[in-house]
Each structure stands twice: as C-alpha cells, then as structure tokens.
Amino acid sequence: MKKALVLQLSRLGDILQSTLLLNSLKKENYKIFLLGDEKNSSIANEIPLIDQFIPFEIGGFLKKIKDKNLSELFNELLNFVESLNRENFDILINLNHSLINLYLSQLINAEIKKGFKIENNSFIDFIYSNIRNGRESNFFNLVDLFNCFSNIKAKSKNLFINKSISNKNLNFLKKILKKENNITLHLGAGHELRRWSVEKFAKLAHLILQYFKNTTITLTGSKNEAKFGREFIKFLPPEYKSDIINLIGKTDIPLLKAVLLKSSILISVDTGIMHLASACGINLISMFYASAFVHETGPYTEKALILSPNETCYPCTEFYQPCNDFHCKDNICEQDLFECVKFFFNNSDNDTLKNYFTEHKKRVNLYKPAFDKFGIYYENIIGPDSSIKKIREKGFKLCLKRT
Amino acid sequence: MLEKNLKNLEKTFPELYKIIIHTELPVAYEKTGKSLKFKNNLLFSKYSPEKEADAIFNRILSKIDVEELLIFGIANPFLLKKCISKFKLHIFIPDFSLFKLCLNFFDYTEIISNSNLIWDLENITNHNNIEIFPLKVEEKLYSDILNEIKIRLKAVSKISQPKILIVKPFYGGSLPVINYLEMNLQKFNVKIKSIESDKIFSAYQLISSTLQKKEFVANMRVKLIEFVSDMVFYAIEEFKPDIVFAIAQSPLNDKILKHIRGKNITSIFWFVEDYKLFTYWQYFAPFYDFYFVIQKDEFFHELKKIGVRNFHYLPLACEPTIHKPLILTEEEKQRYGSLISFVGAGYYNRRIFFRNLLDFDFKIWGSDWEDEIILKDFIQENGRRVSTEETVKIFNASFININLHSSNFYEGIAPDGDFVNPRTFEIAACNTFQIVDRRKYLPLHFTEGVDILTYSNENEMKHLIRDISSFPEKYVEIRENSFKRVLSEHTYSHRIKEIAQIVGFEIGKKKENFKDEKEFYLANFNTLEEITDYISKKDKVSKTETIFLLMQELKNTYLK
Numbered sequence: 001m002k003k004a005l006v007l008q009l010s011r012l013g014d015i016l017q018s019t020l021l022l023n024s025l026k027k028e029n030y031k032i033f034l035l036g037d038e039k040n041s042s043i044a045n046e047i048p049l050i051d052q053f054i055p056f057e058i059g060g061f062l063k064k065i066k067d068k069n070l071s072e073l074f075n076e077l078l079n080f081v082e083s084l085n086r087e088n089f090d091i092l093i094n095l096n097h098s099l100i101n102l103y104l105s106q107l108i109n110a111e112i113k114k115g116f117k118i119e120n121n122s123f124i125d126f127i128y129s130n131i132r133n134g135r136e137s138n139f140f141n142l143v144d145l146f147n148c149f150s151n152i153k154a155k156s157k158n159l160f161i162n163k164s165i166s167n168k169n170l171n172f173l174k175k176i177l178k179k180e181n182n183i184t185l186h187l188g189a190g191h192e193l194r195r196w197s198v199e200k201f202a203k204l205a206h207l208i209l210q211y212f213k214n215t216t217i218t219l220t221g222s223k224n225e226a227k228f229g230r231e232f233i234k235f236l237p238p239e240y241k242s243d244i245i246n247l248i249g250k251t252d253i254p255l256l257k258a259v260l261l262k263s264s265i266l267i268s269v270d271t272g273i274m275h276l277a278s279a280c281g282i283n284l285i286s287m288f289y290a291s292a293f294v295h296e297t298g299p300y301t302e303k304a305l306i307l308s309p310n311e312t313c314y315p316c317t318e319f320y321q322p323c324n325d326f327h328c329k330d331n332i333c334e335q336d337l338f339e340c341v342k343f344f345f346n347n348s349d350n351d352t353l354k355n356y357f358t359e360h361k362k363r364v365n366l367y368k369p370a371f372d373k374f375g376i377y378y379e380n381i382i383g384p385d386s387s388i389k390k391i392r393e394k395g396f397k398l399c400l401k402r403t
Numbered sequence: 404m405l406e407k408n409l410k411n412l413e414k415t416f417p418e419l420y421k422i423i424i425h426t427e428l429p430v431a432y433e434k435t436g437k438s439l440k441f442k443n444n445l446l447f448s449k450y451s452p453e454k455e456a457d458a459i460f461n462r463i464l465s466k467i468d469v470e471e472l473l474i475f476g477i478a479n480p481f482l483l484k485k486c487i488s489k490f491k492l493h494i495f496i497p498d499f500s501l502f503k504l505c506l507n508f509f510d511y512t513e514i515i516s517n518s519n520l521i522w523d524l525e526n527i528t529n530h531n532n533i534e535i536f537p538l539k540v541e542e543k544l545y546s547d548i549l550n551e552i553k554i555r556l557k558a559v560s561k562i563s564q565p566k567i568l569i570v571k572p573f574y575g576g577s578l579p580v581i582n583y584l585e586m587n588l589q590k591f592n593v594k595i596k597s598i599e600s601d602k603i604f605s606a607y608q609l610i611s612s613t614l615q616k617k618e619f620v621a622n623m624r625v626k627l628i629e630f631v632s633d634m635v636f637y638a639i640e641e642f643k644p645d646i647v648f649a650i651a652q653s654p655l656n657d658k659i660l661k662h663i664r665g666k667n668i669t670s671i672f673w674f675v676e677d678y679k680l681f682t683y684w685q686y687f688a689p690f691y692d693f694y695f696v697i698q699k700d701e702f703f704h705e706l707k708k709i710g711v712r713n714f715h716y717l718p719l720a721c722e723p724t725i726h727k728p729l730i731l732t733e734e735e736k737q738r739y740g741s742l743i744s745f746v747g748a749g750y751y752n753r754r755i756f757f758r759n760l761l762d763f764d765f766k767i768w769g770s771d772w773e774d775e776i777i778l779k780d781f782i783q784e785n786g787r788r789v790s791t792e793e794t795v796k797i798f799n800a801s802f803i804n805i806n807l808h809s810s811n812f813y814e815g816i817a818p819d820g821d822f823v824n825p826r827t828f829e830i831a832a833c834n835t836f837q838i839v840d841r842r843k844y845l846p847l848h849f850t851e852g853v854d855i856l857t858y859s860n861e862n863e864m865k866h867l868i869r870d871i872s873s874f875p876e877k878y879v880e881i882r883e884n885s886f887k888r889v890l891s892e893h894t895y896s897h898r899i900k901e902i903a904q905i906v907g908f909e910i911g912k913k914k915e916n917f918k919d920e921k922e923f924y925l926a927n928f929n930t931l932e933e934i935t936d937y938i939s940k941k942d943k944v945s946k947t948e949t950i951f952l953l954m955q956e957l958k959n960t961y962l963k
Contacts (some may be wrong), residue, residue, distance in 0.1 A: 065958050070931060074921055077950050103953035
C-alpha cells in the first residue's frame with residue numbers, strides 16, 4: 001500500500017476541510033498519515049480516513065525553547081523527522097503556508113512532494129497573493145484547492161466524519177433533546193471582534209421558539225465562551241428558558257458531533273464547528289463577514305445558506321481592515337437568519353426567501369452553495385454573478401493543466 | 404654530570420642543547436654543602452635541599468589548583484623533580500649560564516625528560532589555566548623577565564567568542580591584508596564589525612587635490628583621522644567589542660587609543676611596513692596591547708626602548724581563495740603572459756636593477772613608473788594600477804615571476820633587507836615559478852633550493868631565468884614545494900590562528916572540525932537567533948540548518 005503524509009497543522013476546521021482530499025487519497029489506495037497539532041488529535045480520531053494521526057507536540061517543543069534547552073529540542077525534532085522518514089512516504093502534501101510546514105516538508109522525505117511553498121506553482125502563488133492582498137477575485141473554496149494543489153481529483157462532494165454516536169452520548173442526548181426539532185446556535189468566533197452579538201442571537205432564539213413550538217435550542221461553545229451562554233439567557237424572556245440547552249464548555253468532540261448530528265440546523269459564523277456540521281450533513285445558516293470570505297472557506301455542503309454584508313470593503317483581510325470593529329457584522333440582523341430558518345423548515349419557499357433578501361440587498365447578501373465540475377461555488381440568491389463561474393473555470397483549468 | 408645532562412638535552416631539546424654547549428660557565432659561583440652560590444645567592448638549602456623542596460612543594464600544593472605549572476627558574480632540581488610528579492610542568496630558563504652551572508653539578512635527567520623547557524619569551528603563549536611559580540634566586544636576579552612573563556600570561560587568559568572591531572586604512576598595501584584577515588575571521592565565525600575607512604578614500608584624495616600647502620593638507624588629514632576615530636568611539640558604544648584590530652595606516656588617533664585602553668578593550672596593531680621607512684610607530688606603538696611586526700632584531704630593540712612589551716613577529720602571507728592557480732583564456736594568456744614579469748611599483752632599486760633584463764621577454768606591471776625611460780617599452784598599459792584579480796592573472800600567465808623587494812636607497816638588492824613581502828607568498832600560492840631576492844627572514848619561511856629560488860645579484864638572477872626557461876623540469880619540484888608550503892604554513896588563516904594564540908582569544912572552530920553540524924552551531928553561537936541569522940544568509944541550507952530554522956519559526960509563531 002502506498003503511503004501519503006498530509007501536513008495540516010492548522011485548526012479543527014482546516015482538518016475537516018482536508019477530508020475531501022483525504023478521501024481522494026484513500027480512493028487511490030493510500031495509507032494516510034496526517035501530521036497535525038497535538039491539540040487536534042480528538043478530531044482526527046473522528047475521521048476514519050486517517051490511518052495514523054501524527055501529533056506535532058508543539059507544547060513540549062516550546063517548553064524546551066523557553067528552557068533554552070536547544071540541544072535537546074534539536075535532538076527531539078531530529079528524532080521526530082527521522083522516525084517519519086523511516087515510513088518512506090510515497091507522497092507528502094503540505095496544506096499550510098507557514099514556514100513551519102515548509103521546513104517540515106523539506107526535512108521529511110517523500111517520493112513526491114506537493115502543496116504550499118514546496119513547488120514553484122503560479123496558481124498557488126496567485127491564490128495566496130489574493131488571500132493576502134485582496135480577496136474579491138478568489139472564488140476557489142479551500143477544500144477544492146487542497147485537491148487542486150495536490151493534483152488529485154476530488155472523488156466526492158462532502159467532507160468526512162464518522163457519523164456514529166456512542167451509546168453514552170446517545171443516552172445523554174435522549175434525555176435532553178425531548179422536542180421534535182433541535183437547532184444549535186454557536187455563539188463564539190475565532191476572534192472576539194468577529195463574534196456576532198449575543199443579544200441578537202437571543203432575539204433570533206426568541207423568534208424561533210415563538211414560531212416553531214416543538215423546538216429546542218442548544219448552545220455550544222468552548223469553556224472560555226461560557227459567559228456568552230449566561231448572557232444569552234439574560235436576554236431571553238423567562239418563559240423560553242426551559243427550551244434552551246446550554247452545553248457551552250461541556251462538550252468534547254464526540255459529544256459536539258453527536259449534538260450536531262441530532263440538530264436540524266447549525267447557526268454560526270465561520271468557525272470549525274461549521275465545518276464539523278457540514279461534515280455531519282446537517283443544514284447550516286452561516287454568517288460570513290469581515291475577513292471571512294464565503295467563496296474561500298464557505299461550508300462545503302449544498303445544505304447551507306450563507307449571509308454576508310453588502311459592503312464595498314468586504315471582504316477585508318487578516319492583515320488589513322479599514323475599520324477596527326468589524327462593524328459589517330451589524331449588517332446582518334436576527335430577522336435575516338430567521339428567514340433562513342423558515343426556509344429550512346419548509347415554511348417558506350425560494351421565492352419568499354429571494355423576495356426578502358432582494359428587499360434588503362443594500363445591506364446583506366444571501367448565498368446558496370452549488371457544485372460545478374470543479375467543486376463548490378456560492379451563488380448569490382438574488383442573481384448569480386456570471387463572472388464568478390468564468391474566473392473559477394479559468395483558474396481551475398490553469399491549475400489542472402499541470403496534471 | 405654535565406656530559407650526561409647534555410646528552411639528554413640533545414635528545415629532547417636539540418635547539419637548547421646547541422645554545423648551552425656554546426654557553427660559558429659562570430665565573431661567580433661557589434659550591435657550598437649540597438648547594439651552590441651564584442652571584443652570592445644560595446640556590447637552595449646547603450644542608451637538606453630535599454626537605455626544603457618538600458616544604459616548598461607543599462606550599463605550592465596548598466596555593467595552586469591547576470594541572471599546569473610554569474616554574475620560573477631552573478636552579479632547584481630538588482623542587483623541580485617534586486613538581487613533575489604532580490603537574491604538567493613548564494620551566495622557563497632565564498639564564499643559560501646558570502642552567503649550565505646546574506647541569507654541571509646536578510642530575511637533570513628526569514627533569515629534561517618530563518618537562519617542557521622554555522627559554523624564549525615568544526613561546527609564552529596559549530597557556531590558559533596555568534599558574535606561575537618563581538624560584539627565589541631567579542626571581543631576585545631576573546625580575547624584569549619574570550614581570551614580562553606575568554604580563555604575557557595575563558594577556559593570554561582567553562577571551563571566548565570575542566567581538567572584534569576592525570579599523571581599515573583609507574588605502575594602500577595594508578588594505579588588502581586587513582581584508583584578508585577579515586575574511587578569515589569570518590570563516591572562523593568571529594563576530595566582526597569593520598570601520599571601512601577605505602569607503603571615504605575619495606575624501607582623503609579630495610584634500611590633496613584641493614589644497615596645495617602641506618600644512619593645510621596635514622591639518623585636514625588630521626580631521627579625517629579624527630572623523631574615523633570618532634566613528635570608532637561610537638562603534639565601541641554600539642558593538643561593544645572585546646578587541647580593536649588595526650593595521651598599518653589605520654586612521655586612529657591617540658585620543659581614541661587612550662579611550663580603548665580605558666575601556667579595557669584589547670587593542671591589536673599589525674605594522675606591515677618597514678619600520679625604518681615609516682616611523683609613526685615610535686609614537687603610536689605604546690598605545691597598543693599587542694603589536695605585530697614583520698621585522699625583528701633591531702626593531703625589537705627599538706620597541707623595547709620605547710616601552711613596548713607585547714610585540715611579536717608576524718610575517719605576511721597569502722590568501723588561497725584569491726591567490727591561486729588559474730586556468731586562463733587564450734586572450735588572458737596573450738595579454739598578461741611573458742617569459743618573465745614583475746608586478747609592483749617603480750621604486751628606485753627596481754628601475755636600476757631591471758635594466759639587466761632588457762634582453763628578455765619581460766613585462767613590468769604596476770604604477771609609479773613615471774618618467775622611466777630605459778624600461779619604458781617594458782612597462783605595460785601605461786603603468787596603470789593593476790587590481791588584485793589581474794595581479795593573480797599575471798602571476799599565472801608569466802613563466803617566471805621576478806620578485807624584488809623595494810628600496811629607495813640601493814641600486815639593486817638591499818643588502819640589509821630583512822622582511823619578506825606579501826608577493827613572495829602570493830606568487831608561491833599561484834604555483835608558478837618565482838625568483839626572489841635573498842632576504843634575512845626568508846629562511847624562516849622557506850628553504851632555499853627546496854621550496855624557494857633566490858638570487859643575490861643580477862648574474863644569479865639572469866642565470867636562474869635562463870636555466871628555468873631552458874630546463875623547467877629541474878625546478879618543478881621546488882615550485883610545487885613552495886606551493887605546498889605556503890598553503891600549509893603561510894596563509895592569512897594561519898596568521899589569524901597565530902594572532903589568536905598570542906592575544907589569547909578563541910576563534911570558532913571551522914565546521915569540519917566538529918563531529919557534527921549541530922555541535923558546531925551550538926558551540927559557536929549564543930542564541931537561536933544568532934544561529935538562524937547566520938543560516939539565513941546562506942544560499943543553501945542543510946538538514947541540520949533546516950531544523951534550527953524550524954526551531955526559530957516555532958518560537959516566532961507560538962512565543963511572540
């Protein structure tokens with residue numbers, strides 16, 4: 001069996017976004033090794049495509065740097081690299097553009113090496129330069145790009161996760177999710193400034209619970225986000241508090257996945273949990289604003305509706321924002337999201353949705369994902385931008401020419 | 404007893420033996436009991452020298468906690484034998500006649516066989532972690548020598564990983580020499596900062612091209628020297644060097660030299676000039692901690708007279724990365740080639756002496772040949788300055804390179820010429836035929852007829868030219884030997900090592916001396932940043948270097 005080493009040292013969402021590539025490799029009969037941040041071992045365990053997760057123990061390395069124990073750190077890194085080299089990888093694919101990945105890619109032997117910074121590839125340069133310097137002309141989703149950079153054709157249209165739920169988690173959820181529908185709200189965001197207002201989330205919940213009686217709302221988030229849960233409850237009228245299941249800070253990855261699998265919809269900003277929900281195959285209502293650009297990291301599923309602000313400065317970049325408070329997030333209001341919820345619960349049709357967003361087009365755009373032969377793209381529900389497809393086609397052709 | 408001792412000495416220290424056999428026994432001594440009186444001083448106890456030696460030895464043990472001991476004096480064999488059992492022993496002999504006297508009466512077999520006898524102050528170097536113990540008589544009689552040794556030993560306490568501030572001259576022959584030293588220090592991974600005064604040479608030229616009066620020119624030059632000296636002042640503040648390294652014509656004034664001394668920074672000067680022609684050393688030499696020179700003997704006496712102590716003979720050398728055999732194009736061979744050639748300035752003695760070469764295919768390269776009538780047709784390309792790169796091409800293209808040391812007084816070879824010019828080493832490094840005028844110090848560096856060909860008059864020179872051109876195969880071995888010798892003994896890399904040994908600073912080992920690259924980096928750099936700064940300047944990086952870069956990036960990414 002051939003061996004593939006995939007370097008993915010980014011966060012949970014990035015690992016999930018890599019699963020399309022992992023699946024393609026699996027279909028080509030590769031044994032898959034994924035080198036990732038040790039913190040992501042639990043999500044890697046949920047991805048059956050990964051035969052072996054190789055944790056990169058950053059914490060231990062940093063301790064040695066702090067202790068100025070350079071000789072020992074050197075030996076540890078050398079041993080790490082040499083143990084990997086004993087595997088004799090057939091292919092190495094680097095999925096991150098950091099220098100750490102570059103150096104690892106240089107140190108680890110493989111017959112073929114692909115991906116960021118490894119090869120002189122004008123398409124990768126184009127994409128990277130777009131992401132850094134101005135995003136509006138990039139219409140390539142990262143999931144498809146991973147395949148594209150690796151010269152491996154996608155073999156599916158969805159991300160992968162083990163969809164089984166342990167009995168323990170199943171029993172737990174049976175006890176708490178007693179109503180017909182469950183909607184999960186994820187209140188947090190990777191960056192505090194990118195977090196959508198808790199008050200608005202609470203108003204949205206109020207609308208949902210008023211309208212859809214047989215529904216519970218589950219809140220998810222990390223331990224650090226527990227305060228948002230408490231805040232959320234304060235904003236909600238007391239009679240609805242019993243319909244809220246606050247699991248913020250209480251879930252591990254298997255339970256979080258189980259919650260999502262038992263949810264009809266996840267409403268969130270662009271976070272790792274959005275990609276997890278995407279892999280779980282549930283409906284998504286996602287908000288993309290500030291530097292989160294729907295065309296790049298939008299959910300890789302057709303079962304999604306994505307809202308983003310109609311602002312000339314959108315999307316800004318991680319490196320440059322014209323404002324300091326990401327105020328474009330205020331372009332999206334709870335009613336916008338509620339219209340999307342109604343659509344998923346079949347209480348409104350395409351036209352109703354289209355009419356609503358046409359009415360508010362000066363403020364907000366609504367995107368629906370679709371697939372073409374190159375992968376996913378996002379159509380503005382009010383009217384598709386034909387230039388997007390042309391740019392995509394040209395870009396992918398340029399990329400695929402190399403194969 | 405003397406015969407037995409001398410036999411041992413001849414076997415172990417043949418050079419010292421030669422000195423001792425020619426040394427007269429002292430007149431002023433007398434035998435008294437088991438001891439001797441020398442110049443009215445009892446060398447050791449006349450009744451129980453062994454007991455006395457035990458007591459002194461115990462005193463040494465209680466005070467000294469090192470493996471190596473330098474005993475100043477030879478005139479107590481009882482104590483010296485004791486010390487052999489405990490220490491790696493060095494013995495300095497301050498007086499040969501006293502030593503011969505001792506050899507006459509006492510058995511030194513064990514001492515000669517088991518210790519390192521030193522009789523030249525020059526050899527008091529590189530003794531790190533060593534203690535000195537003086538014998539009482541020699542301490543009393545030769546206190547000035549003892550003090551000198553103490554100074555040298557103090558000076559050689561090692562500066563590890565030194566930072567060196569180099570002060571370059573505006574121009575001239577010493578500029579390439581310091582550039583070669585700089586290159587080699589970099590190879591040894593010494594941290595360097597250079598004051599590149601040569602970059603303001605045009606300002607120096609501007610003075611003489613603008614002003615006529617000598618006094619005004621001199622005043623302006625003083626200002627320029629002051630400018631560089633001030634630059635050194637600030638560079639010291641910023642760079643905080645352990646050593647300031649200057650060379651002949653480095654523009655440093657006495658004010659900055661005093662400042663350097665006040666800051667406890669070691670100062671080194673390499674005077675690569677003829678001390679009789681350039682006399683500014685008389686004022687400046689005492690300001691330096693270490694004064695390296697290319698002449699000895701009389702110059703040493705002169706330096707001593709003005710109170711300079713740490714002076715050392717350091718001959719010039721070649722830089723094998725520059726001075727090397729070249730494969731030339733046909734065009735270059737045509738342009739630079741001839742049967743014999745000379746590269747250098749048109750000094751008086753050369754103008755006269757080279758008149759003997761009018762019958763030969765002879766090319767003269769270099770500047771300062773203005774108004775030369777007789778040699779006019781031999782002077783190439785209007786006597787323009789030739790670059791170092793071209794000089795090496797000329798050495799390579801010429802069948803025989805004539806080397807004649809300059810003189811403004813003689814009509815040919817300077818009979819009292821002593822130092823060896825850099826050209827001698829540079830031509831040898833090009834593995835090409837060279838004939839050089841005989842010099843006093845040449846035998847210190849080459850062996851005549853083995854690895855160098857010399858002449859002492861025009862007839863010898865012409866004979867050599869004819870013989871080499873007719874029977875080159877006879878001389879190929881000498882040429883090859885010369886080439887091997889300069890590479891193994893006379894490169895600027897060797898000179899750096901000699902300087903480091905004398906001054907007592909550690910130079911980084913070259914990479915290949917380490918068992919692995921990792922060890923090299925960890926030994927030569929203090930921080931990860933220093934390592935990666937160094938690596939990032941390289942075009943290609945090794946696996947080890949990539950791991951260091953990875954370590955740095957982990958730090959940059961996660962420990963900001």
